[in-house]
Amino acid sequence: MATLEQATQLTKGKKRSDSRVSMFTMLLRDRFATVAAIFLTLVVLTAIFGPALMGDRATAQDLMFMNKAPFDPANGWLYFLGSDSLGRSVLARMVVATQTTLLVAVPAVLVALIIGSLWGVWAGYHRGRREAVSMRIADIIMSFPSLLLAVVVLFVFNPSAANIVLILAITRIPIYLRTARAESAELQSRTFVDAARTFGTKSNSIILRHVIPVVTPTLLTLATLEFCFVMLAESSLSFLGIGIQPPDVSWGLMVAQGRQYLQTAWWLSILPGLAIVLTAVAANVLAAWMRIATDPAQRWRLELDRKSTKAFEKATRQAAKMQVKKGND
Amino acid sequence: MLTYLRKRIIASALPLVVVIIGVFALARMTGNPAALYLPLNATDTMREEFAARNGLDQPILVQMAQYFGGIFRLDFGTSMRTGEDAATMALRAFPATLQLAATTMIIAILLAVVVGSVAAMKPNGIWDRCSSFISMTAASIPDFWLAIVGIWVFAITLGWVPTSGVVGAAAWFLPVATLVMRPFGTLVQVIRGAMVSALSEPYIKLARSKGATEYRVIGQHALRNAAAPGLTVAGDLTVGLVNGAVVVETIFGWPGIGKLMIDSIMQRDFAVLQACVLLTAVAIFILNILIDLGYALLDPRVRPSAGARKRRKARAAQGPTQGSDPRTPQLVGASMATTESIRGN
Numbered sequence: 001m002a003t004l005e006q007a008t009q010l011t012k013g014k015k016r017s018d019s020r021v022s023m024f025t026m027l028l029r030d031r032f033a034t035v036a037a038i039f040l041t042l043v044v045l046t047a048i049f050g051p052a053l054m055g056d057r058a059t060a061q062d063l064m065f066m067n068k069a070p071f072d073p074a075n076g077w078l079y080f081l082g083s084d085s086l087g088r089s090v091l092a093r094m095v096v097a098t099q100t101t102l103l104v105a106v107p108a109v110l111v112a113l114i115i116g117s118l119w120g121v122w123a124g125y126h127r128g129r130r131e132a133v134s135m136r137i138a139d140i141i142m143s144f145p146s147l148l149l150a151v152v153v154l155f156v157f158n159p160s161a162a163n164i165v166l167i168l169a170i171t172r173i174p175i176y177l178r179t180a181r182a183e184s185a186e187l188q189s190r191t192f193v194d195a196a197r198t199f200g201t202k203s204n205s206i207i208l209r210h211v212i213p214v215v216t217p218t219l220l221t222l223a224t225l226e227f228c229f230v231m232l233a234e235s236s237l238s239f240l241g242i243g244i245q246p247p248d249v250s251w252g253l254m255v256a257q258g259r260q261y262l263q264t265a266w267w268l269s270i271l272p273g274l275a276i277v278l279t280a281v282a283a284n285v286l287a288a289w290m291r292i293a294t295d296p297a298q299r300w301r302l303e304l305d306r307k308s309t310k311a312f313e314k315a316t317r318q319a320a321k322m323q324v325k326k327g328n329d
Numbered sequence: 330m331l332t333y334l335r336k337r338i339i340a341s342a343l344p345l346v347v348v349i350i351g352v353f354a355l356a357r358m359t360g361n362p363a364a365l366y367l368p369l370n371a372t373d374t375m376r377e378e379f380a381a382r383n384g385l386d387q388p389i390l391v392q393m394a395q396y397f398g399g400i401f402r403l404d405f406g407t408s409m410r411t412g413e414d415a416a417t418m419a420l421r422a423f424p425a426t427l428q429l430a431a432t433t434m435i436i437a438i439l440l441a442v443v444v445g446s447v448a449a450m451k452p453n454g455i456w457d458r459c460s461s462f463i464s465m466t467a468a469s470i471p472d473f474w475l476a477i478v479g480i481w482v483f484a485i486t487l488g489w490v491p492t493s494g495v496v497g498a499a500a501w502f503l504p505v506a507t508l509v510m511r512p513f514g515t516l517v518q519v520i521r522g523a524m525v526s527a528l529s530e531p532y533i534k535l536a537r538s539k540g541a542t543e544y545r546v547i548g549q550h551a552l553r554n555a556a557a558p559g560l561t562v563a564g565d566l567t568v569g570l571v572n573g574a575v576v577v578e579t580i581f582g583w584p585g586i587g588k589l590m591i592d593s594i595m596q597r598d599f600a601v602l603q604a605c606v607l608l609t610a611v612a613i614f615i616l617n618i619l620i621d622l623g624y625a626l627l628d629p630r631v632r633p634s635a636g637a638r639k640r641r642k643a644r645a646a647q648g649p650t651q652g653s654d655p656r657t658p659q660l661v662g663a664s665m666a667t668t669e670s671i672r673g674n
Contacts, residue, residue, distance in 0.1 A: 032462075136343065139340075139344055140343065140344040140347050140348070147571075147575060147576075148571065148575065148590065148606075148609075149351075151575070151590075151591065151594060152352060152355050152356065152594060152602075153355060155594050155595075156355050156356075228469055232469070232471045235471050235473070235474075236471065236472075236473060236576055239471075239473045239576065240575070240576065240579065240591065252471070252473075255471075255473065255474050255477065256473075259477055262477060262480060262481050262485060263485055266481050269474070269477050270474075270477070270478060270481065273471065273474030273477065273478070276471055276474065277466070277469060277470050277471070277474070280469030280470075280471075281465060281466050281469050283469075284465045284468070284469050285465065288461075288465070313453055317451075
C-alpha cells in the first residue's frame with residue numbers, strides 16, 4: 001500500500017504546484033490528441049482557403065494526364081494523388097470537396113447541437129408533461145433508421161446542401177435532447193439550483209446561468225463525436241446518389257464516382273475515402289481527449305506531465321498487484 | 330410481466346403510426362407514378378385509368394384511411410412494378426437481411442467481448458491502448474468505402490471472393506466483414522468501460538480472495554455484470570445495421586430489405602415501400618422488447634416484479650431521482666457519449 005500512498009502524494013504535490021492547467025497544455029500532454037487536433041486544423045484551413053487557392057484546377061480537364069497513378073513525382077504536385085478519366089487532378093478535387101463536406105457536416109452538427117441542447121435542458125429542468133412530450137418526440141425520431149428517413153425525404157425534396165443539412169440535423173436532435181435532458185433533470189434537484197430558485201431567480205435565467213454551463217462540456221464532447229457520424233451519413237447519402245449532386249463534389253460523392261473505375265484506377269475512390277476515415281478518426285480521438293479533460297475526476301491524468309503519469313500508473317499497478325497477492329494469501 | 334408488455338406495446342404504437350403516416354405522405358410527394366409506369370405517349374384517359382386502378386385519384390386522406398383499413402385486414406396493397414402482393418415481397422426479402430444482421434451481430438459481439446475483456450484487464454496497458462485505437466478506427470470507417478476497399482483487395486486484386494451474390498460462404502465474407510466493423514468498434518469501447526468498472530467491484534475481490542481462477546473471475550462474475558450495458562448498445566447497433574444494410578446490400582447486390590426499399594423508392598412503388606417500412610419498424614419494435622426482457626433476465630434490479638414496482642412507487646413519491654430508468658446513459662459511465670451517439674442510428 002505504501003506505493004499507492006506515495007503515488008497519491010505525488011499527484012497531490014503536483015496538483016498544488018500548478019493547480020490550473022490550461023486546456024492547451026492538457027492537449028499537448030496527450031500525443032494522440034495533439035496529432036488529431038493538428039490534423040483537424042489542417043482540414044478546416046483546407047476547407048476555408050483551399051478552393052480559392054486551387055482556382056479552376058479542380059474542374060480543368062487535361063487529356064494529357066488521363067488516369068495517372070498517384071505518388072508519382074514525375075507528374076508534378078497537382079497530380080500527386082493521381083487523376084481521373086478526364087484528366088482532372090484528384091488532389092484539387094479533394095481540396096474542393098473538403099469545403100463541401102464540412103459545409104454540410106458542421107452546420108448540421110451546430111443546428112442539432114443548439115436546438116437539441118436547449119430543448120433538452122428546458123425539458124429536463126421543468127420535468128412533468130413537457131419532459132414526457134419531448135421524450136416521446138425523441139423516441140419517434142429515433143425509432144426509425146435515420147438514413148432511410150433521409151433517403152425518403154431527400155428523394156421528395158430535391159437534394160440540395162441546405163436540405164441535407166436540415167434532414168441530418170433533425171435526425172440527430174434527439175441525441176442531444178436525451179443527453180441534455182438527463183443531465184439537466186439531475187442538476188435541477190441539486191442544492192445550488194434550489195438556492196437560486198429560493199432567491200426568486202426566473203427559471204430561464206437559472207437554465208442559462210446555472211444549468212447550461214455545467215452541461216456544456218458533455219454536449220460539446222458529444223458534438224465532436226456527432227461530427228463524425230454526420231460526415232459519414234452525408235457520404236453515405238452522396239454515395240447512394242441523393243446527397244451532394246454533381247457538379248458539386250464531396251468526399252462521399254468522389255468515392256461513389258470512382259467506384260466504376262475500381263478495376264483500372266483504384267485511387268479515385270480509395271483516396272477520398274481515406275480522407276473521410278482520417279477526419280473521422282481524428283474527431284473521435286479528440287472527443288476521447290475532451291471527455292477526460294472536462295471530467296474533474298479524470299482530469300489529473302492530463303494535468304500531470306507524462307513522467308509523473310507513468311510513475312503514478314506504475315505505482316497504482318504495483319499497489320493493485322500487492323493487494324491481489326494479499327487477497328490470495 | 331404482462332402489464333409491462335402492454336405498456337411497452339402502447340408506448341411503441343405511437344412512433345409506429347407516425348412513421349407510417351410520414352412515409353405514406355412523403356412517398357406520395359415524390360411525384361405521380363403514372364409518368365414512370367405508362368408509356369410517354371399515354372392518353373389522359375389511360376392516365377386516369379391507371380390512377381383509378383391504383384387508388385391514386387382519391388384525396389390523400391381517403392387513401393390513408395383505406396391503407397390503414399387494409400392493414401387491419403392484413404392487406405398491404407400490391408406492387409405497381411410487379412403486380413405482386415407487397416407484403417409477400419417484403420417478407421421474401423426480409424430473411425436475407427435478417428441472416429446478414431444476425432451473423433454480423435454474433436461475430437461482432439463475440440469479438441468485442443474477447444477484445445474488450447482483455448483490454449479491461451490492464452487499463453491503460455499497451456493492449457488496452459491498441460484495442461481502443463483499433464475500435465475507434467473501426468467505428469469511424471464508412472461502410473460503403475470499406476465495401477469498396479474489400480472488393481478492390483479481395484475480389485479484384487486477389488480474386489478470392491465474388492464481388493456480389495449470395496451463393497457460397499465466400500460471398501458472405503465481404504458483406505459480413507463490412508457490416509461487422511462499426512458494431513464491433515462501438516461494442517469494444519462499451520464492454521471495456523463496463524468491465525473496468527465491474528472489475529473494481531468488491532465482489533471481484535471476494536471471488537479472487539476465495540481463490541477463483543482469473544478465467545472464472547472474468548468469465549463468470551465480471552462479464553455477467555458488464556453484459557447489461559453491452560446488451561442495450563448491441564440492440565441499438567442492430568437497429569443501426571439497417572442503415573448499413575441499405576448501403577451494403579446495394580453494393581453487393583444482396584437481395585435484402587434494404588435494397589428492396591431503395592429500389593421501391595426509386596421506382597415510386599409506394600405499397601412495397603410502406604410494407605418494407607412497416608416490417609422494419611415492427612422488427613425493431615420486437616427487438617426492443619427482446620432487449621428489455623434480456624435486460625430483466627441479466628439484472629434482477631430492473632425486473633418488473635411486484636417488489637420492484639413498490640420500490641419504484643416509493644421512489645417516485647420521494648421525488649424525481651435519476652437513474653431509475655435502467656437505460657439512462659449514466660449506467661455506462663465513461664462510455665456514455667458513445668452509447669448515446671449510436672442509439673438508433
